[in-house]
Amino acid sequence: xxxxxxxxxxxxxxxxxxxxxxxxxxxxxxxxxxxxxxxxxxxxxxxxxxxxxxxxxxxxxxxxxxxxxxxxxxxxxxxxxxxxxxxxxxxxxxxxxxxxxxxxxxxxxxxxxxxxxxxxxxxxxxxxxxxxxxxxxxxxxxxxxxxxxxxxxxxxxxxxxxxxxxxxxxxxxxxxxxxxxxxxxxxxxxxxxxxxxxxxxxxxxxxxxxxxxxxxxxxxxxxxxxxxxxxxxxxxxxxxxxxxxxxxxxxxxxxxxxxxxxxxxxxxxxxxxxxxxxxxxxxxxxxxxxxxxxxxxxxxxxxxxxxxxxxxxxxxxxxxxxxxxxxxxxxxxxxxxxxxxxxxxxxxxxxxxxxxxxxxxxxxxxxxxxxxxxxxxxxxxxxxxxxx
Amino acid sequence: xxxxxxxxxxxxxxxxxxxxxxxxxxxxxxxxxxxxxxxxxxxxxxxxxxxxxxxxxxxxxxxxxxxxxxxxxxxxxxxxxxxxxxxxxxxxxxxxxxxxxxxxxxxxxxxxxxxxxxxxxxxxxxxxxxxxxxxxxxxxxxxxxxxxxxxxxxxxxxxxxxxxxxxx
Ligand SMILES: [Zn+2]
Numbered sequence: 001x002x003x004x005x006x007x008x009x010x011x012x013x014x015x016x017x018x019x020x021x022x023x024x025x026x027x028x029x030x031x032x033x034x035x036x037x038x039x040x041x042x043x044x045x046x047x048x049x050x051x052x053x054x055x056x057x058x059x060x061x062x063x064x065x066x067x068x069x070x071x072x073x074x075x076x077x078x079x080x081x082x083x084x085x086x087x088x089x090x091x092x093x094x095x096x097x098x099x100x101x102x103x104x105x106x107x108x109x110x111x112x113x114x115x116x117x118x119x120x121x122x123x124x125x126x127x128x129x130x131x132x133x134x135x136x137x138x139x140x141x142x143x144x145x146x147x148x149x150x151x152x153x154x155x156x157x158x159x160x161x162x163x164x165x166x167x168x169x170x171x172x173x174x175x176x177x178x179x180x181x182x183x184x185x186x187x188x189x190x191x192x193x194x195x196x197x198x199x200x201x202x203x204x205x206x207x208x209x210x211x212x213x214x215x216x217x218x219x220x221x222x223x224x225x226x227x228x229x230x231x232x233x234x235x236x237x238x239x240x241x242x243x244x245x246x247x248x249x250x251x252x253x254x255x256x257x258x259x260x261x262x263x264x265x266x267x268x269x270x271x272x273x274x275x276x277x278x279x280x281x282x283x284x285x286x287x288x289x290x291x292x293x294x295x296x297x298x299x300x301x302x303x304x305x306x307x308x309x310x311x312x313x314x315x316x317x318x319x320x321x322x323x324x325x326x327x328x329x330x331x332x333x334x335x336x337x338x339x340x341x342x343x344x345x346x347x348x349x350x351x352x353x354x355x356x357x358x359x360x361x362x363x364x365x366x367x368x369x370x371x372x373x374x375x376x377x378x379x380x381x382x383x384x385x386x387x388x
Numbered sequence: 389x390x391x392x393x394x395x396x397x398x399x400x401x402x403x404x405x406x407x408x409x410x411x412x413x414x415x416x417x418x419x420x421x422x423x424x425x426x427x428x429x430x431x432x433x434x435x436x437x438x439x440x441x442x443x444x445x446x447x448x449x450x451x452x453x454x455x456x457x458x459x460x461x462x463x464x465x466x467x468x469x470x471x472x473x474x475x476x477x478x479x480x481x482x483x484x485x486x487x488x489x490x491x492x493x494x495x496x497x498x499x500x501x502x503x504x505x506x507x508x509x510x511x512x513x514x515x516x517x518x519x520x521x522x523x524x525x526x527x528x529x530x531x532x533x534x535x536x537x538x539x540x541x542x543x544x545x546x547x548x549x550x551x552x553x554x555x556x
Pocket of ligand 1 (some may be wrong): 466
């Protein structure tokens with residue numbers, strides 16, 4: 001084995017809300033406190049901290065890593081903040097993993113925080129700076145354009161209908177109704193509700209999109225010899241992968257996420273997984289928009305190209321189906337505080353694999369799950385496989 | 389011992405808490421002005437637009453023509469061999485019909501952003517622009533389009549020297 005084994009031993013999260021009274025520092029602290037309490041550790045047991053948070057522009061505060069460090073528990077400790085856009089939440093545990101797998105540290109705290117509500121009047125405008133300043137910003141783009149353009153290319157390439165894609169939003173928002181931290185859980189939402197919601201940038205409608213949110217999540221990672229002392233139910237990080245595609249997004253095949261494909265194959269190789277569809281029991285693909293869950297399931301090799309929708313149409317994607325997808329409720333239902341949303345997926349797998357997911361619990365003692373996030377200029381794929 | 393919940397409540401505010409002065413907050417704006425250099429490849433590209441020409445870059449190793457042009461080919465990481473003139477026609481790779489502005493205000497006349505694959509570039513290579521002079525219901529992926537240019541004396545070396553693309 002090239003690396004030391006690394007386990008997730010604790011997790012905690014704040015509620016995801018549209019607008020939190022707490023500052024980003026206070027949100028980070030609350031999540032860290034819950035994660036430490038969950039495994040009965042103190043901050044003195046932590047060797048290093050890895051923190052993920054998305055653009056500084058949400059907060060209007062440059063050097064957000066430094067701003068958040070002390071409240072995340074990093075006072076006088078090795079600390080690193082990483083950022084790969086929406087992919088951050090699944091990248092930061094990868095960073096925590098190699099801090100421990102390398103042998104450099106034994107116990108590492110991984111924290112992801114996002115407060116999007118400070119930006120006025122709407123956080124969407126903070127995203128404008130991701131567009132090329134010379135060739136794109138003069139066209140006065142908005143963030144929804146790139147999703148709408150990608151969604152149209154994806155659904156047209158494979159002949160998918162809006163009504164079918166809406167099934168994703170419905171399942172995730174219904175799942176979220178069972179999550180105590182969810183912002184947009186709705187046990188009664190229907191495909192009709194999604195199809196009749198306001199059209200923002202066709203084909204994207206209001207209920208195809210995850211909500212702007214505030215929130216934080218933290219997990220604790222430990223090397224094998226420590227993990228077994230902390231808990232009798234360690235959840236192992238079996239594989240990690242990440243990859244960036246070209247930043248020239250208008251030169252890319254928008255119908256297929258190659259960056260997820262490459263990242264997933266890296267993670268499957270590490271985990272010794274040959275047949276993902278048989279060996280993965282829960283999937284938490286990144287779902288800021290309903291079509292993205294489908295797009296990503298295909299990149300993760302959990303469905304043929306253009307066929308991920310069949311998992312939803314057949315019921316396999318439901319909690320009691322063959323391949324439960326986003327049993328947490330995903331970004332569409334729990335909420336989308338960017339970096340925190342990705343780490344929420346890791347925390348969900350941790351709880352699911354330990355049998356601690358409460359009303360969200362997937363039956364049948366699932367053994368292995370995959371979480372994935374995506375971001376930057378639609379170009380980064382980050383993947384983590386967890387197993388018992 | 390009763391295990392502690394890993395789910396932590398936070399205090400959720402709504403817009404009314406702000407408008408009614410129920411809570412303390414501070415409102416401020418950032419000042420950020422920039423003058424961005426075009427660089428080499430985009431400098432040529434903008435010069436081309438001013439002259440009414442769309443440029444790409446050709447990699448002789450990969451035999452690939454890309455646009456917008458760049459100085460290095462990401463596929464082989466060798467320098468691009470030369471800039472090449474492309475057509476000002478192309479086809480719609482994908483499009484959206486957008487009813488909101490960048491700050492989420494409603495607009496009645498929708499905008500139609502699109503990725504245009506430019507004729508003369510390798511398949512799948514194009515850039516972001518807008519469509520106009522077309523019924524939104526008629527736009528489709530694969531539609532042939534052509535650039536509508538500003539009059540030469542109004543062009544300034546900007547992506548907006550192309551006003552929009554229209555059906556061709
Ligand atoms: Zn090349």
